[in-house]
Amino acid sequence: MRKYIRFLVPLMIMLMAVMLSGCGDQYFVLDPKGPIGESQKDLIWITVLLCAIILVPVLILTAIIVWRYRDKKDNKSAYQPNWEHSTKLETIWWAIPIIIIAILAGITIKYTYDLEPSKPLESAKQPITIEATSLDWKWLFTYPDEGISTVNYVQIPEDTPIRFRVTADQAMNSFWIPQLGGQIYAMSGMAMTLYLQADEVGTFFGTGANFTGEQFAKMTFDVKSTSEADYKSWVDNVKSSAPALTDEGFEQLKQPGSSDEQFFSAFPEGLFDKVVLQYAGPNGAAAHEHGLKSGPVKDEEGGSHDTSSTEGTEHSSHAN
Amino acid sequence: MFKDLMDFLMNDFFITGDPLILGAQVSIGLSTVAIVIALTYFKKWRWLWTEWLTTVDHKKIGIMYVIAALLMLFRGGVDALLIRTQLAVPNLEFLHAGHYNAIFTTHGVIMILFMAMPLMFGLFNIVVPLQIGARDVAYPYLNSLSFWLFFFGAMLFNVSFVIGGSPDAGWLAYPPLSELSGSPGLGQDFYIWGIQISGIGSLASGINFVVTILKMRAPGMKLMQMPMFTWSVLSSSITIMFAFPILTVTLFLLFIDRYLGAHFFTLDGGGNPMMYINLIWMWGHPEVYIVILPAFGVFSDVVSTFSKKKLFGYKSMVFALMSISFFSFFTWAHHFFTMGSGANVNAFFAVTTMLIAIPTGVKVFNWLFTMFRGRITFSQPMLWTIAFIPCFVVGGMTGVMLSVAPADFQFHNSYFLIAHFHQVLIGGVVFGYFAGLYYWWPKMFGFKLHDGLGKWAFWLWNIGFYVCFMPQYALGLMGMTRRFNEYNFDMGWQPLNVVSTVGAFIMGLGFIFQVWQIAHSIKFLKKEKSGDAWGEGRTLEWSIPSPAPMYNFARLPEVTSSDEWWEEKQRRAQGVKPKPLAPLEPIHMPKNSGIPFIMSVCFFVAGFGFVWHWNWMIIPGLIGVGCCLLARSFDYDTDFYIPVDEIERTEAALKGGR
Numbered sequence: 001m002r003k004y005i006r007f008l009v010p011l012m013i014m015l016m017a018v019m020l021s022g023c024g025d026q027y028f029v030l031d032p033k034g035p036i037g038e039s040q041k042d043l044i045w046i047t048v049l050l051c052a053i054i055l056v057p058v059l060i061l062t063a064i065i066v067w068r069y070r071d072k073k074d075n076k077s078a079y080q081p082n083w084e085h086s087t088k089l090e091t092i093w094w095a096i097p098i099i100i101i102a103i104l105a106g107i108t109i110k111y112t113y114d115l116e117p118s119k120p121l122e123s124a125k126q127p128i129t130i131e132a133t134s135l136d137w138k139w140l141f142t143y144p145d146e147g148i149s150t151v152n153y154v155q156i157p158e159d160t161p162i163r164f165r166v167t168a169d170q171a172m173n174s175f176w177i178p179q180l181g182g183q184i185y186a187m188s189g190m191a192m193t194l195y196l197q198a199d200e201v202g203t204f205f206g207t208g209a210n211f212t213g214e215q216f217a218k219m220t221f222d223v224k225s226t227s228e229a230d231y232k233s234w235v236d237n238v239k240s241s242a243p244a245l246t247d248e249g250f251e252q253l254k255q256p257g258s259s260d261e262q263f264f265s266a267f268p269e270g271l272f273d274k275v276v277l278q279y280a281g282p283n284g285a286a287a288h289e290h291g292l293k294s295g296p297v298k299d300e301e302g303g304s305h306d307t308s309s310t311e312g313t314e315h316s317s318h319a320n
Numbered sequence: 321m322f323k324d325l326m327d328f329l330m331n332d333f334f335i336t337g338d339p340l341i342l343g344a345q346v347s348i349g350l351s352t353v354a355i356v357i358a359l360t361y362f363k364k365w366r367w368l369w370t371e372w373l374t375t376v377d378h379k380k381i382g383i384m385y386v387i388a389a390l391l392m393l394f395r396g397g398v399d400a401l402l403i404r405t406q407l408a409v410p411n412l413e414f415l416h417a418g419h420y421n422a423i424f425t426t427h428g429v430i431m432i433l434f435m436a437m438p439l440m441f442g443l444f445n446i447v448v449p450l451q452i453g454a455r456d457v458a459y460p461y462l463n464s465l466s467f468w469l470f471f472f473g474a475m476l477f478n479v480s481f482v483i484g485g486s487p488d489a490g491w492l493a494y495p496p497l498s499e500l501s502g503s504p505g506l507g508q509d510f511y512i513w514g515i516q517i518s519g520i521g522s523l524a525s526g527i528n529f530v531v532t533i534l535k536m537r538a539p540g541m542k543l544m545q546m547p548m549f550t551w552s553v554l555s556s557s558i559t560i561m562f563a564f565p566i567l568t569v570t571l572f573l574l575f576i577d578r579y580l581g582a583h584f585f586t587l588d589g590g591g592n593p594m595m596y597i598n599l600i601w602m603w604g605h606p607e608v609y610i611v612i613l614p615a616f617g618v619f620s621d622v623v624s625t626f627s628k629k630k631l632f633g634y635k636s637m638v639f640a641l642m643s644i645s646f647f648s649f650f651t652w653a654h655h656f657f658t659m660g661s662g663a664n665v666n667a668f669f670a671v672t673t674m675l676i677a678i679p680t681g682v683k684v685f686n687w688l689f690t691m692f693r694g695r696i697t698f699s700q701p702m703l704w705t706i707a708f709i710p711c712f713v714v715g716g717m718t719g720v721m722l723s724v725a726p727a728d729f730q731f732h733n734s735y736f737l738i739a740h741f742h743q744v745l746i747g748g749v750v751f752g753y754f755a756g757l758y759y760w761w762p763k764m765f766g767f768k769l770h771d772g773l774g775k776w777a778f779w780l781w782n783i784g785f786y787v788c789f790m791p792q793y794a795l796g797l798m799g800m801t802r803r804f805n806e807y808n809f810d811m812g813w814q815p816l817n818v819v820s821t822v823g824a825f826i827m828g829l830g831f832i833f834q835v836w837q838i839a840h841s842i843k844f845l846k847k848e849k850s851g852d853a854w855g856e857g858r859t860l861e862w863s864i865p866s867p868a869p870m871y872n873f874a875r876l877p878e879v880t881s882s883d884e885w886w887e888e889k890q891r892r893a894q895g896v897k898p899k900p901l902a903p904l905e906p907i908h909m910p911k912n913s914g915i916p917f918i919m920s921v922c923f924f925v926a927g928f929g930f931v932w933h934w935n936w937m938i939i940p941g942l943i944g945v946g947c948c949l950l951a952r953s954f955d956y957d958t959d960f961y962i963p964v965d966e967i968e969r970t971e972a973a974l975k976g977g978r
Contacts, residue, residue, distance in 0.1 A: 026812045029730045029797040043727045051717040058684060062709050065688055069627070071695040080693045084630035093685035094636070097678040101720075105674055108724045109667045115726040116663045171497040172593060174658060174733055178799040182729020185659045187594065188496065188587050192660045205811070209733040211490050211803040213497055214417045220808075279588045 028178035028205060033225070034197045036115060036181030043111050050104050054097065117184050118193040120161065127161035127195070130154065131272035134166075134173035134186040134208060137215040138259040140250075142267050148238045149245050149271075151253065151262035152221040157231035158201050164194040167276050169254060174209035177223050183209050191276050198225035218258035239265045335482055338419065340402075345482045374912040376460035377870055381467050382445030383764060386757065388471055389439035392430050395478065397831055399427035404788075404824040407817050410809040420805035421488035422507065426481070428491025433515060434474040436611045436745070439753045441470070441525050443614060444553050446764055447756075448529060450861035450868060451547045453538025453877045458531040460910040461958070466521040466528065468920035473518025476927050480510035484931065487511035490803065492600050493574070495585035495593040500578050506931055512575050513927035517920075519568050526560025529553055538860070541879035544638070547859040548624075548631055549756075551638050552617025555645040556610050562649065563606035570599040579930070594659065601652040609648040612744070613641060615752025616683060619705050622755050623687050625856050626702040627694030630883060633686040640679035647676050657725045658732050666725040673723035680716055684709060699854065700774045701759035704751045707782050711747030715740060718793065736796025739789045746785055754781075762853035766866045767845050773837035780830030788823025791816035858886035865974040871907045871962055874971050904968065906961040913958070919948035 025031050032038045068077050120127065132154075133140040142149045156162050166175045168186040176183035177196060184194040186208075198204070208219035226234065245253075245264035250271065253259070268274075335341050359365050372380060402423050406415045415423065445463070449456055457463050480486045487507035489498040496502050498511075533554045537546070546554075573584040574596065583589030585596040624631040631637065653661060653669040687709065696702065718740040722731050731737055762768050795816050800807065807813050852862040860877055861868075863885045878899075881887045892898065926941025928934075 027794070027797045028799040037730070040727055040730050043724060044721065044730070047721045047724050047727060051720055054681060055713060055717050058688070058713050059710055061688055062706075065691050066696060066706055069691055069694050069696050071628075071697045075695070078693045079629075079695055081629045083693060084632055084634060086689075089689065090633050090636050090682075090686075094678070094682055097681040101674045101678055104720070104724065105671045108670045108674070108726070111724070111726040112667045112670060113663045115729070117660070117729070170587070171502050172494055176733075176799075176801070178730065182726070183658050183732060184729075185656070187659070190660075205799050207799065207801055209801040211421075211494075211497070213489075213502060214421065216421075217417070217804040217806050 032179055032181070033202060033204065034180040034199050035121060036196055037179055038199075039111065039115055040182055043107070046107060047104065050100055053100060115182075117182070117195065119195065120163070121195045121197050123159075123161045123197070125160045127163040128156065129163045129165060130156070131165045131191075132167075132175050132186065133272060133275050134168040134171075134175070134212065134219070135254055136170050136256040137208075137212060137218050138253070138257075139175075139206075139208070139219060139221050140253060142272050143235075144272070146235045146239075147266055148235060148242070149264040149267040150238075151259050152219075153261040153263070154206065154221060154223045155231060155234050156198060156223065156225050157228045158198050158225045160228070161195055161197045164196060165272065166192045166194060167272065168212075169275055169278075171212040172210055173212050173219070175206075176209040177204055177206040179204040180223070185210060189276060189279050191272070198223075201225050201227060214256070215258045222261075238263045241265070245271075333483055335485060340419075341482060348482065369914070370912065373917045374464075374914045376456070376464045376910045376912055378445045378449050378457050378460065378463060379764070379868060379870075381463055382442045382447075384467060385438045385442030385445060385470075386764075388474065389435050389442060392435040392438065392474065393831070396427050396430040396435050397828060399423045399430065401824055401828055403427060404821040406805060407807075408814075408821040409818075410811075410814055411806050415805065417805050418488060421803070422486035424803060425487050425490055425493075425507075425511075426477075429477065429487070429511065429515070430474075431745075432491065432607070432611070433518065434470075434477065436749055436753070437518075437522060438470055438474075439757075440556070440611055440614050441466070441522075443618070443753065443756045443760070444525070444529055444557075447760055447861060448532060448550055448553050449536070450763070450864070450872060451550050451859050452533060452536060452541060453860050453873055453879060454532065454536040455872050455876075455907065456910060457528050458536055459528050461913055461916065461952070462524050462528055464913065465916035465919065466525040468916045469521030469524075469923060470518040472920040472924040473514050473516070473521065473927075476517060476924055476931075477510055477514025479928075480507055480514075484510060492604060494600075495574065495577075495591075495596050496587045498574065499586050501587065509575075509578065509931040512571050512578070513930055516568065516571055516575075517923050517927050519564055519571070522560060523564040523568070526557040526564065529557040530561060533557070538873075538877050538879050541884075544635070545879060545882045545884075547882060548620035548634070548637055549614070549617035549859075552613045552615075552620070552641055555641040556613040559606050559610045559613070559645040559648060563603045563610065566599060567603040567607075570596060570603065573599075575930075579933075597656055597659070598652065601655045602649070605652045605655065606645075606648040608741075608745070609644055611749045612752070613645060615708075615749050615756075616641065618701075618752045618756035618759065619687060619708060620690075621859065622701045622705045622759050623690050624883075625759075625854060625858055626697050626699055626705075627691045628697075628856055629690055629694035631686070632689040632692075633682075634882065636682055637686055640683050643679045644676060647672060651676065654723055654725070654728070657728045670723055670725040670728075674720060677716060677720050677723075684713060697856075699758075700769065700771065700778065701755040703775070703778050704755035704758065707778070708747055708751040708755070711743060711751065711785070715743030715747050719744060731796060733801050734796035735792040735800045735802060738802050739792035739796060742789050742792075743785075746789075751781075759854075760861070762848045763861055763866050763868070767841060767848050768853060770837050770841045770844075773833055773840055777830045777833035777837060780826055780833060784823045784826030784828075784830055786823070787826060788820050791820045791823075795820070852885070858883040860884055863888065869970050869974060871909060871967070874904060874907075874967050875902055904964045906963055907967060908959060908961055910959050911957065913952075913955075915948050915952050915955075919945055922948060 029037075029044070030041055032041050069075070129144055131142045131144060133142070138151050140149065140151055141154050164175065164184075166184055166186045167190060168188045170188065172188070173186040174183045175186050175194065180196040180198055184192045186192065202225055204223040204225065206221045206223045208216060212219065242263040242265045244266040245268070247268050249264075250268065330336055334345070359368060372384065375381065402415060403420070406412055406420055445457070484506040487493065487503070487510060489503050489508060493508060493511060498508050533546070533550055573582075576582040577584050577586055577591070583591040585591050585593045587593070620631055620637060650672040651669060653665060654673045657666050657669070698706075718736070722728050722737065722740055758769060758774065795813055798811070798813060798816075800811070800813050848866055851865045853866060854862075857863075860879070863877065864873060877884065922941050922944030924941075926938050926945065929937030929939075929941055
């Protein structure tokens with residue numbers, strides 16, 4: 001039996017080590033560079049601590065009980081084969097998890113409303129809108145404000161809220177930049193809103209997080225956060241030097257296959273909305289009709305209103 | 321004509337051009353030939369038919385479930401090792417993307433539906449009637465049908481590996497990827513029909529065990545005197561009854577989409593893929609509780625047996641089981657907090673998910689206090705139980721972390737999630753069913769499994785588990801998402817992936833030790849004669865010989881306590897005279913039937929036809945199913961009585977054997 005305890009201790013140390021070493025810069029989730037990711041990191045640590053209140057005593061108790069009451073002839077500890085109930089004890093261990101879960105539930109509800117992804121970030125600066133479209137198997141980014149477009153590459157100015165609008169052409173995907181904050185699903189026929197912001201300059205890892213088929217693993221991209229001036233000059237540079245994305249070019253881009261980073265100085269007007277609405281024909285279902293009635297695109301935002309919407313036609317009430 | 325046929329066979333029917341699959345085809349072919357030759361040579365065909373294929377005996381059906389589940393564990397395990405090998409080295413060309421996607425899909429489906437479920441039904445079958453003092457389940461014929469539907473469903477799914485192509489849209493097959501637009505191949509149809517056919521069997525089993533437990537208990541056994549495993553089976557079966565119809569309907573709608581061009585979940589024509597995702601998780605979440613609840617039952621029985629002490633907090637345990645199965649239906653949306661349902665929905669489902677932690681936590685405390693002031697012996701079942709507690713508590717904790725909706729936006733679909741559910745499914749379900757198998761093995765077969773080899777297997781599995789899955793939590797926090805078939809070297813994911821792969825192979829080694837253990841124990845078979853194999857049995861199954869005679873109990877026992885056999889032994893030790901034995905009476909038993917087997921074959925034929933859109937196969941298959949239903953309806957010769965003198969002879973032989 002000693003073997004077992006000897007095994008358990010290093011195990012826990014190993015686990016702790018893994019968790020603690022999480023401060024290293026490879027642990028994106030624990031090393032956020034933006035306000036959303038920062039709050040999520042705090043929340044994760046609060047959860048860990050609350051859970052540890054139960055976890056640690058239970059592990060210690062298990063080791064002690066298993067050791068103390070092992071079946072040995074000279075074991076002098078108590079043996080009560082018919083002791084099967086104690087109202088006092090059972091009340092205690094119904095109460096402990098209830099209290100902890102109640103606390104955690106309160107915290108969770110508060111954070112759920114605070115971190116609702118479609119809620120605009122507080123900032124003196126106007127948010128920049130970037131539209132992300134999941135194609136088979138690459139990400140197309142369109143910048144409606146700047147009129148440029150990229151594939152598998154995003155550049156953003158630091159300290160500026162970014163309003164990502166996310167959709168998918170085909171299979172469902174999920175849009176995730178771990179160091180900036182949590183992900184949101186990319187779904188065809190819907191435009192999801194996700195506010196993120198980078199607090200510093202740097203290059204961050206971005207990825208698709210929901211399986212989309214054969215070359216799903218190729219759907220990673222870099223997010224480069226730069227100073228506002230660098231961002232502006234990058235936009236100008238793309239505008240002056242890159243080719244334009246045409247309708248035919250987009251059709252080609254849609255074909256299944258992976259892609260390197262690409263840059264375009266222009267893209268067809270309303271491309272993102274066209275992708276969102278492509279399946280809403282005359283026989284479209286109610287969900288799509290909602291979208292048609294309320295403007296070019298239905299934002300799937302779950303109840304919270306997007307007050308900073310730059311397009312006046314956009315309707316952001318809860319679609320369900 | 322012949323050339324066309326050959327073209328079809330080589331290009332469309334059989335999967336060709338992949339050495340791994342060719343190897344599988346050859347080995348499947350060779351082992352089939354070997355089995356046929358062996359059966360013919362030893363003249364065992366009749367034996368196979370009368371003793372096994374047509375049996376309605378719950379003990380034999382249980383054994384067949386266990387064998388099938390262990391075979392599937394092997395297949396699913398090989399899938400797992402292939403996945404881990406591919407991920408050990410960045411940008412490895414071991415499996416190409418399509419193949420990798422097929423393998424993680426089949427790994428998931430097989431492990432949950434064709435490994436965990438049949439292993440669970442195997443334990444249900446072997447144990448429940450014996451624990452409640454019954455002679456069989458309520459519907460023995462239906463029970464046999466359930467098994468064969470599961471078996472042929474599983475075979476239909478597995479055959480896609482070598483014929484037609486494996487499904488590759490993930491184990492829950494989210495549309496639009498699983499629709500014709502995303503998966504034009506046949507794999508997805510094999511997926512639908514394999515799961516549909518076995519799903520009917522699962523639903524029937526769920527109903528069967530609810531009725532068995534409610535109606536077939538021995539005289540005197542009140543509900544609150546049932547052994548805890550039986551309670552867990554009841555809660556799990558009730559959950560099956562409510563959850564499996566959802567699965568059947570969901571997959572049927574997907575089938576109509578694919579087969580008849582409907583638009584339930586398609587992109588165009590007004591379809592809505594989100595509907596599928598809601599529906600599939602309304603089944604999928606209860607499903608994981610369906611498999612974990614019986615494991616809780618096993619742990620409860622094992623922990624009290626090997627602590628030589630009554631189970632602590634019986635009423636709390638029952639309440640916890642039932643509340644888990646109730647709440648399991650109100651948590652499904654936590655699988656897609658990131659789908660933009662809004663804060664109201666997310667907050668609701670986050671809280672309902674956390675609620676589950678409360679009864680589960682209480683159960684852990686009750687297990688601990690069953691051991692407290694007991695006398696713990698470290699038999700093989702008990703080892704798995706003790707290993708389960710820390711493993712499951714950590715897995716439960718990460719589950720609570722995932723349930724915190726805003727934090728889940730960072731965990732979702734990452735390896736953190738993968739590590740979590742493997743920790744609760746291996747640490748909980750697999751450890752639990754292993755504990756149950758070791759515990760009831762002597763009851764099934766009349767001999768114990770070798771101790772030393774079992775301990776090797778135990779340590780290999782345990783060490784392998786932590787080495788494999790702890791790094792995956794870290795990988796999740798490093799941004800590695802699930803279902804990546806490759807990654808770049810500069811991500812820094814490689815070291816932990818290598819560690820994880822090593823762990824997976826250690827677990828594989830553990831499995832080999834278990835196979836060796838079984839073979840070794842059969843070769844050096846030591847007959848276990850007492851019936852109460854562990855010497856500490858508490859419930860009714862230990863009061864009868866091992867393996868139990870076909871009628872289980874010559875006389876139905878009178879029950880007054882939840883630990884009836886333990887109390888009986890106490891009474892005998894105190895010299896209380898046992899009650900005089902009632903005279904034997906003829907025992908009413910169900911007759912064997914070949915119809916379930918034949919009907920399931922017909923289902924298989926029809927399913928295979930549906931996959932290939934071959935009406936010439938679908939129609940005869942369905943007609944066959946219909947004929948079997950009719951034949952059964954007009955079959956009045958379904959039962960018989962075992963005469964008293966035969967019971968006497970059997971009992972005498974069993975006593976003589978002791």
